[in-house]
Amino acid sequence: MADLLLALDVKGKAEAVRVAAACAGELDAIKIGYPLVLSTGLGIVKDLAKSEIPIIADFKVADIPNTNSLICEEVFGAGCAGIITHAFCGSDSLAACVDASHDHGGVCFVVCEMSHPGALDFLSGENAERMARMAKAAGADGIIAPATRPERTATLRGIIGSSMKIYSPGVGAQGAQPEDVKKYVDGIIVGRAIYEAADPKAAAHEFRVRAR
Numbered sequence: 001m002a003d004l005l006l007a008l009d010v011k012g013k014a015e016a017v018r019v020a021a022a023c024a025g026e027l028d029a030i031k032i033g034y035p036l037v038l039s040t041g042l043g044i045v046k047d048l049a050k051s052e053i054p055i056i057a058d059f060k061v062a063d064i065p066n067t068n069s070l071i072c073e074e075v076f077g078a079g080c081a082g083i084i085t086h087a088f089c090g091s092d093s094l095a096a097c098v099d100a101s102h103d104h105g106g107v108c109f110v111v112c113e114m115s116h117p118g119a120l121d122f123l124s125g126e127n128a129e130r131m132a133r134m135a136k137a138a139g140a141d142g143i144i145a146p147a148t149r150p151e152r153t154a155t156l157r158g159i160i161g162s163s164m165k166i167y168s169p170g171v172g173a174q175g176a177q178p179e180d181v182k183k184y185v186d187g188i189i190v191g192r193a194i195y196e197a198a199d200p201k202a203a204a205h206e207f208r209v210r211a212r
């Protein structure tokens with residue numbers, strides 16, 4: 001049984017608010033990222049607050065510890081409930097993100113293995129397993145692991161155990177089905193298959209039901 005997170009990678013406030021309002025009642029969280037925030041500014045977080053569900057900033061933070069902390073300050077100051085960070089910058093950079101998130105009452109998710117084919121170059125295999133162990137040691141709240149490779153997500157679940165969450169992208173446009181991963185994860189992340197649908201609410205409803 002997994003939650004449904006909408007990846008709201010649309011451009012502009014009007015479209016973002018339209019899709020979020022259309023999907024009201026069907027979502028457990030909204031994930032925003034560079035496409036939306038670069039087109040609207042971080043003020044979009046307040047505009048989406050009417051949805052009354054957590055907003056998670058997928059900024060895949062990847063910098064030195066001080067810069068990571070400054071990024072977290074802005075994200076949580078804007079009203080986000082969580083942030084997604086990379087881990088490959090090392091344990092000090094990761095700790096800065098986790099600690100800054102917790103200092104602001106937020107949660108921090110760590111990208112371990114990515115969902116696209118190119119992830120196999122670096123962001124997969126032993127590297128992903130090391131990053132999962134690092135995420136656990138840092139006290140992160142959860143990890144990001146691919147619905148497109150459910151067996152890998154199962155392996156990463158084995159590493160982090162049951163006390164951390166897994167959110168899983170790749171369902172819909174990238175080819176995975178909710179049924180592929182729902183038993184391993186706490187939430188599926190779906191973008192285009194919802195926000196590009198003729199009826200986003202109906203699409204979200206179907207994913208929500210199938211993720212249960």
Ligand code: NUP
Nearest residue numbers: 007113114115169172173174190191192
């Ligand atoms: O490994 C990852 N794969 C991935 O697709 C990590 C991510 N954060 N994402 C994000 O999930 C991606 O940036 C997009 O926002 C969403 C998937 O969107 P879609 O393929 O369902 O449209």
